[in-house]
Amino acid sequence: MATSAKKIFELFVSKVPWTLSSKEMKEYFGQFGQVKKCLLPFDKETGFHRGFCWIGYTSEEGLQNALQKYPHTLEGATLQVQRNRKVFVGQKTNKEVPEES
């Protein structure tokens, strides 16, 4: 039923300033490749996001492009960007923007 086994090309971004929302993150990281997924969890108690974010690219290329740039400065703040190591499970704050390509 499924066409091919899909690999995930994900970044883990931390130190995201509170002023940015997933829209801005997606726009910014979109310059390196097509962003399939942008997950910036918000805390339902406080209304602020938690300061970290996952960016999923459709291809390895986008991921590599993003990793090669240093530093990632967005609106005066330096984001910490690394390849996502842990698979993220059990997301309760559903801020997912899934987009089928």
Added chain:
Amino acid sequence: MAALLRSARLLKCLPSGLCLWPYAGLRHYAVIPEQKGPAKDESSLGVRSKQAQQFDWALAKLDSSVRRTGRVTKTLLMRIFHDICRTGYPSGNQALLLLRSCGSLLPEVPMAERSELARHIWDKLKELGASYDASHYNALVKVFLQNEFKFSPNEFLAKMEAAGVQPNRVTYQRLIAAYCNAGDIEGASTILGFMKSKDLPITEAVFNSLVTGHARADDMESAVSILSVMKGAGIEPGPDTYVALLNAYAERGDMEKIRQTLETAGSTDISLMDRDLMQVVFSLAKAGYHQHVPSIVDLMRHERGYVPDAMNLCLSLITQGHEDTAFSVLKTFPTLQQENESGDSNNLGNFFLRHCVNMNKPVEKLARYCQELQDSNCHAAPLQFTLYCCLEAKNTATALELMKIMKEQGQPIRPHFFWPLLMQHVKDRNTVGVMEVMKGMQELGVPADVETLSNYILPAFPNVAVARDTFKVVCFCVHVTFLADKENVTFWEHLAGLEENQLELSLSAPQSHPPTHSHGPGVTFYVLVSISVSLLSTEGVSYFLYNLIDSMSEAEVQAQEEKLRQYFNQLKSMNIVIPVNIYRGIRNLLDSYHVPELIKVSSDSPSTRKLAELKAEGKPVGPTLKQLILSLCSEEKLDAALELKSQHAADMATGGYAALIHLCCRHNNVDEALKLKGELSHKDPSVSLDSTKSIALVKALVKHDRMEEAVDLLKEMKEKDVSVVDTAVTLLFHTLNAAALKGDVAAVRQLQATVFTLGLTKPTANLCSPLITAHLQTKDLSGALDAAMECQKQYGHLPRIHDVICGLVENGDTELLQKAMDFVSQERGEMTMLYNLFFAFMQTGRHREARKIIETPGLRARAGRLQWYAEKCVAANQMESLESLVEMTAKLFECDRDEMYHYLLRLCKNTNDWRKAEATWTKMQEENVIPRERTLRLLADILRSNGQEVPFEVIVKCSSYVSCSCLVCACRSLFHSSLCSEAYSELKNMDRKGEALGPSPYSALIRALLAEGNMEDALEVQKIATTHIPHFKLNDIANSLLIITQAKKNLTKDALATLKSMLQADQVPSKLSITRLVQSLGSHGDIAGIQDVEALMKGLGNPLNLSPMMFVNNTAIARIKNGDLDSAVEGLEAIYTSAGEGSQPASMAFVFRKVLEEKNITALDKLSAMAERLANHFASYGPASDLFIQLMDAGMKEEAKFMLARCSAVAEQREALVSYMSRLSRTPGQLCFLALSLLLILSFSFSLNFFDWVCLTVLARSTALDNDLASAKALYQQMQSEGVEADELCLKRLAKLYKSAGESVPFTEPPVSVSLHMPFKFQAHNIHM
């Protein structure tokens, strides 16, 4: 020497003194964000902290916050206060800690509020049974003084006396200060009179207060004259005196006098710290002389610790309404020069902005501060940060204003900026608040996007319709119109999306973990034993045995004693001998487990007779001989051993020689040892002695001045590559030290050089020290210093430098001392040098010089060094030296005062000097030190053992073994019920003997008993506890358990009463306890009771998140129970019909289940009629599907079928049915067929579609779980006949089933990597489960 002191005082100019600076600063900034907005109301705080249950952690945090930053946040304080209230037994020092924290430690809280807080805490803790002693009263006065709270000292004294607490010197001192602060010299004199009549010493503090007193009485002349009075009384005016005087001038704005006073102070060698000057700044600001503040601020030297102090000053100033002054102080903060490497920008002043927001300062000011901070490059994004603080504090008005300013500056404003504000309103269901924020959004031109609407706006309204109406009313059209027009579609789609999410959640509900089988130790044990015996070698068995016993707990070993014994015997019968060292290890373990009987792995000592026998028989005697020699050696029988050796020289092995050589060394018989060694190497040149024995031989050689041979031996060790063990290193040190004590510098040097150059061991401070010792022994200080310097250069160690410096100070050899100090500060830094000098002065009794050193600005406490010296004093019984150490370090930055006083008390304990101990306690109060419990215990111990009354309450410490074990058992009893009853009987025994415990063991035991449902015993324990502890109360966990137990035992009235008393005591019941209580009330038909509970729960500050249906369902049950079927049906029906569309009330399955369980057919008929009515007429399908599922669950398939026929809509209740199916599929076994039949029922009622497909997947999974191939086959056939395409996963599972049953797979098996790409999201979830 004077030059030295001068150079020390100039420390702050040295670059190395400054280098630590920014870090200290950074850390303190980092501390700030832990405060979170304004304090929430008390009850919600209480609940939150209760959940955290981290009381000890919080207490330590408070303590460390005070020690490190000089302040605490109100949130933290309140949290700890509530924790203490909840646990119910405030101890003396907890109370002291809380009370003390209500003064200047709360710079962020207005003074009046602080005093109010102190009173509140005082009363509340008293109510909870805290007993107050003089230290508490003193702390309260101090807090009043700090808060400038007006009170009558005389009344205070009267109250104290009425409470039976004797005021002490500190009390009087502080009351004098209280009078003086009000300018009441007469009042102060009366108290002075009391002091004189009681023959209490008048200290500097009293005079300082009098300076303030006269000044406040507008008599500066008398104020100044106090200084000469002091001198006349033999008390030198200290820094505090000058601060009092300076404050007096500051209150008058007299800068000229301030300058003069500062000069005078400087000329009399009084050093005023930055902290002192900050007081002057505060006085100036309060008196309205803002203009003079900068000139004082300029005088500050930015000592270490400046930043936290200055932050506190700023916070206080802001709180008092002098934010502009605070800002001018902030601007003098040393800017953090280097930005960190990642390029993160500065954020100086975060704490300032946050506090301004919290204090509701006007927006214009905030904007100005932000602008200045940004312009001066102190802060990269101050406006954004300020906005963040506003949002955090839910300060809507200021936040909106700030956003306007940001917008004007061209900064983006985004929808999610409003979420924190909306969040709160959504929680409160405050539609007016939501509208206000939305209006603000509109004004700022920020459209509310779909996310904002659906997550943060709509949930505040009861339903969409109301929201739409509200929006219409305020003509909120521009961005929200799509609610009504074509974009509606998007929105509804989004809502639909939400529903899907919920579905997803219900499917991904946590899977129940398989019950963990804790293998009893017995099982493991047997398995292991059999393995070990059959597989392992002798040594393996020994190690196994050791590890086995090591891994078993004491209780296990005791329980398995018999088995272990069998095992030992078995081993013995198998002729397995355990090597001695492992045997020792095992013996130690068994000893520590208190099973000494087990130590019977006896090793029969062979006798000489046996040896002879063996020899006669011509058998090899080697091992026996060795054992014999070893045993002779251990008995120190040198001659016998040597004789034995000579008899059997041919059979001697290495081990025997080694033991003999060692023995010779011990007996100082070097020649014999060397001879033996010669024999040994003759026999086997490759053999080498182990390091311990070699070094022992070296030691013996050195003792006899046979240096050459010793060095040769060391070289030989290196050649033979002997690894040096720790004990050998220690031995080596003793060797060197022995030589050093003889003053033999050359020998020590030679040995040291050999050892280190050979690399036998790493040079350590300890190993280096004998060289210096040797020099010191010959009184050659210069040589000692040179040697120490040489060690530092060569090996990086500076051994015995303290002794060297002491010697130099003693001799007054300034030149050498200078050299030493230069060297130390160059190699180890200024700080180490200062400490070295300080301790040298202390050691030699030059306390004046020592004081100068320790008061060096910028010096901070080094706990390790202070401990070292204090321990030295304690060990050497040097009370005077220790006392001055404690006194001198009073103002040392970051000095742990309790620790210091603890040293002092330990020495008092050693000397059994209770008077000194009592005086120490008074001093601690004077200094506002919060003693740790161990300090109080020590103090109480000293007083008690001298027959003195202990003037404070001490925590009962479980001293006896019994009570400890009782506590431990009680805690563990949650898992071992037998232990629980044991603990209970133990406790009763103790009670009979009149022994009491602290409240926590009682409480633990009660909880444990209740957890078992053993209410009678629990109440008995409570009774016992109450007799010992008058204020003993159950805590909330225990009370909740009590409610559950009572409910279970059908004592509903009692349970209700317990709940009421709990709520009165501000305790929070557990959710489970309420549920059980309401259920019990329901089954008793007690409608009023249920209503009672519901009302009580609504009154709770922070709701427990109970389902409202619980009350509804149980009310219905109660009505049914009372035979009032009609009103039960009416009540339920009303709930379902009144609920708007979209918000379906939760399930009433509970009612159906109960009715089915009780087989109440009449009720069932009525209820099912109601469910059908609701489904068919009101489109409310919840009850019908609940009923259907309950029928299925009860195995009433026929009824379910009929029901479905009558009410076909049930089959469309996807969500309910799918979650039911998935629940079923997770229960392996019997229900599978039930589910199958459900599927059959459903399949005829409507066509197969995606939904059925889900069911099939679920089913396939459940059959796979059961390994039930037959049903799986049937299922697959059915799927095929129905034309359902089985997905890969389904097929994969089937294939696996076939394979595991050994049958061939009748279809093409999908490839190995099953893709997780599923057409629907929740299936993917399903697979993950």
